[in-house]
Amino acid sequence: EVQLLESGGGLVQPGGSLRLSCAVSGITSSSYGMSWVRQAPGQGLEWVSGFSGVSSIYYADSVTGRFTISRDSSKSTLYLQMNSLRAEDTAVYYCAKTAVAGMSFFASWGQGTLVTVSS
Amino acid sequence: DIQMTQSPSTLSASVGDRVTITCRASQSISSWLAWYQQKPGKGPKLLIYKASSLESGVPSRFSGSGSGTEFTLTISSLQPDDFATYYCQQYESYSLTFGQGTKVDIK
Numbered sequence: 001e002v003q004l005l006e007s008g009g010g011l012v013q014p015g016g017s018l019r020l021s022c023a024v025s026g027i028t029s030s031s032y033g034m035s036w037v038r039q040a041p042g043q044g045l046e047w048v049s050g051f052s053g054v055s056s057i058y059y060a061d062s063v064t065g066r067f068t069i070s071r072d073s074s075k076s077t078l079y080l081q082m083n084s085l086r087a088e089d090t091a092v093y094y095c096a097k098t099a100v101a102g103m104s105f106f107a108s109w110g111q112g113t114l115v116t117v118s119s
Numbered sequence: 120d121i122q123m124t125q126s127p128s129t130l131s132a133s134v135g136d137r138v139t140i141t142c143r144a145s146q147s148i149s150s151w152l153a154w155y156q157q158k159p160g161k162g163p164k165l166l167i168y169k170a171s172s173l174e175s176g177v178p179s180r181f182s183g184s185g186s187g188t189e190f191t192l193t194i195s196s197l198q199p200d201d202f203a204t205y206y207c208q209q210y211e212s213y214s215l216t217f218g219q220g221t222k223v224d225i226k
Contacts, residue, residue: 035215044206044217044218044219044220045155045157045163045206045208045217045220046217047214047215047216047217050215052213058213058214060214061120061214094162094163096162099165099168103210103212103213103215104151104153104168104210105153105165105168105208105210106153106155106163106165106208107165107174109162109163109164110162111161111162112162
């Protein structure tokens, strides 16, 4: 069974930085896609960034230039480095795994980690 | 980006009702559409992919249809566990987008 466990959320001031982690277990291949999806309080889902398979990376326009996604296959961990944070980045951040390689639909989700950007 | 629009935003229904949620795409996405269910404080759960394929383990009362720009999620007989928020998501473009959600609550 695939399990995704996010960590690293917290309270940060506007302009600050934070790094989120997602520990992945129950997967033997690295050819799947992984993404970060966020949900602002009381709002809907917003895709943030993702890996399509091994190396192709994509970002939403709202975070391009500020956020960086990476993965450490040896540690089975996905990361999201968030810089120049804004109040509108406040959200629960989920990591999610696609069922197949590529940017597609998400068969597995973590429980989320809350990021609050406030002074 | 491809815009996804769901209707209605809120739906009040009773146990046993047939429920239909619509999702429209701003351009054709063929059948590259998924549906999710989300309950408060939880991550989303995949219900349907490729517009009409039922995810393993999902009850058969859930079904999806459509192609191109218009899609529907149908719950044939609403059960108490189905009161939740539902989202569609397109994956025709690498810039993935979700609908704004449809909350199904108790009438």
